[in-house]
Amino acid sequence: MLSKRPTLKTDSTRSSRYRAGSFLLGFLAALMSISFTMCGSPGSGNTETDSLQTKTDQPKERKIPADAWQAPDTATIPTGEQGEMIRYGKELLAHTSKYFGPKGTIGKISNGMNCQNCHLDAGGKLFGNNYASFISSYPKVSNRSGKLTVPSVRIAECFERSLAGKVPDTTGKEVQAMLAYMKWMGTGIKKGQKLFGNASEKLPYMDHAADPEQGKAVYISKCKVCHGNNGEGIQLADKSGYTYPPLWGDHSYNDGAGMYRISNLAGFVKNNMPFGATYLNPQLSDEEAWNVAAFINSQPRPHRDQQHDWANLDVKPIDAPFGPYADGYSEEQHKFGPFQPIVDAKRKKS
Ligand code: HEC
Numbered sequence: 001m002l003s004k005r006p007t008l009k010t011d012s013t014r015s016s017r018y019r020a021g022s023f024l025l026g027f028l029a030a031l032m033s034i035s036f037t038m039c040g041s042p043g044s045g046n047t048e049t050d051s052l053q054t055k056t057d058q059p060k061e062r063k064i065p066a067d068a069w070q071a072p073d074t075a076t077i078p079t080g081e082q083g084e085m086i087r088y089g090k091e092l093l094a095h096t097s098k099y100f101g102p103k104g105t106i107g108k109i110s111n112g113m114n115c116q117n118c119h120l121d122a123g124g125k126l127f128g129n130n131y132a133s134f135i136s137s138y139p140k141v142s143n144r145s146g147k148l149t150v151p152s153v154r155i156a157e158c159f160e161r162s163l164a165g166k167v168p169d170t171t172g173k174e175v176q177a178m179l180a181y182m183k184w185m186g187t188g189i190k191k192g193q194k195l196f197g198n199a200s201e202k203l204p205y206m207d208h209a210a211d212p213e214q215g216k217a218v219y220i221s222k223c224k225v226c227h228g229n230n231g232e233g234i235q236l237a238d239k240s241g242y243t244y245p246p247l248w249g250d251h252s253y254n255d256g257a258g259m260y261r262i263s264n265l266a267g268f269v270k271n272n273m274p275f276g277a278t279y280l281n282p283q284l285s286d287e288e289a290w291n292v293a294a295f296i297n298s299q300p301r302p303h304r305d306q307q308h309d310w311a312n313l314d315v316k317p318i319d320a321p322f323g324p325y326a327d328g329y330s331e332e333q334h335k336f337g338p339f340q341p342i343v344d345a346k347r348k349k350s
């Protein structure tokens with residue numbers, strides 16, 4: 001059986017809410033732009049940020065190469081047992097909470113989010129954390145753990161961090177089905193092949209730190225309508241999961257998750273949010289994306305002990321939010337930037 005809801009975009013409740021939302025947002029945005037011109041941007045108190053904004057947000061042409069990866073057509077899923085596994089894997093990734101959430105029918109081991117909340121269109125979207133090159137690039141030595149990691153372990157990591165939950169049985173039918181689907185998604189992709197849009201977009205660094213205060217204003221005008229006053233999202237009526245997933249709080253990803261690095265979050269948001277945005281049709285400036293990411297990742301969320309992460313500090317990402325680091329820059333600067341000085345210092349050292 002194919003899923004009856006191919007993508008969330010066709011969800012009528014959501015799109016009508018979105019339309020209502022956009023109307024409200026348009027109104028709010030109009031109001032806010034008036035107040036901005038009158039009293040400057042919130043929390044900055046200077047005019048410098050405005051000139052920086054134009055500088056960092058010079059529109060560069062966004063184009064998708066003709067040979068860019070596209071998710072294979074579900075009509076090409078084979079019949080028989082293998083095809084069943086692929087379809088089951090897709091279902092689990094799209095509706096993870098139904099099976100593994102707080103009311104999960106298979107196990108109650110995660111926070112109520114779906115893998116698809118961040119791996120959009122069941123991992124089929126450009127710049128939406130797609131699965132195109134996942135299987136072909138594993139097993140590989142993880143920079144974070146320093147260990148050789150097989151695909152099932154990488155899946156388990158997203159359960160533990162992004163779904164702030166527990167490791168599922170990696171030999172069980174469910175994880176195997178997810179792997180079957182991910183392998184099918186990567187059909188024809190070779191190890192080491194460079195793919196356009198297979199991870200979050202790396203937004204250019206700003207020459208100043210991302211500002212949670214300004215991000216809060218972005219959140220209020222462009223995100224709150226779906227993700228809630230307190231980032232708590234909107235649950236399904238039977239509370240088996242979310243229509244709009246939480247961005248912070250007890251039921252969101254923990255601080256060991258990939259999204260807790262603001263470069264990942266900003267790149268994701270720029271290309272995918274508000275829901276419906278794409279690489280070719282982004283809704284936020286780079287600066288808005290960095291700031292809203294800084295705001296979201298300043299809010300409370302579950303903590304994960306990360307003492308054993310990043311054994312090798314030389315490969316630790318510059319925006320890893322917790323020390324120790326291989327350099328003398330503060331945790332604050334590693335979390336919010338400015339990042340360029342850190343990059344330059346690292347380059348000089350090596
Ligand atoms: C129209 C409703 C809507 C608006 C507005 C919206 N989102 Fe989302 N957002 C969604 C939906 C729906 C998903 C889950 C997508 C899926 O499962 O396919 C999502 C997922 C996310 C995720 C990944 C999952 C999670 O919970 O962490 C992030 C991060 C996110 N949104 C951030 C934002 C930000 C920042 C804004 C404002 C700039 C925003 N969203 C505006 C509907 C919305």
Ligand code: HEC
Binds near residue numbers: 096119159
């Ligand atoms: C809150 C957002 C979020 C959710 C929910 C989430 N992931 Fe992820 N996942 C990410 C991000 C961001 C990355 C890439 C950055 C990184 O490696 O940390 C990633 C990376 C991965 C990768 C590695 C991809 C590659 O090409 O190396 C796999 C596989 C994966 N996730 C599977 C899952 C599965 C399975 C689930 C559900 C059980 C899930 N993720 C839920 C955010 C999320």
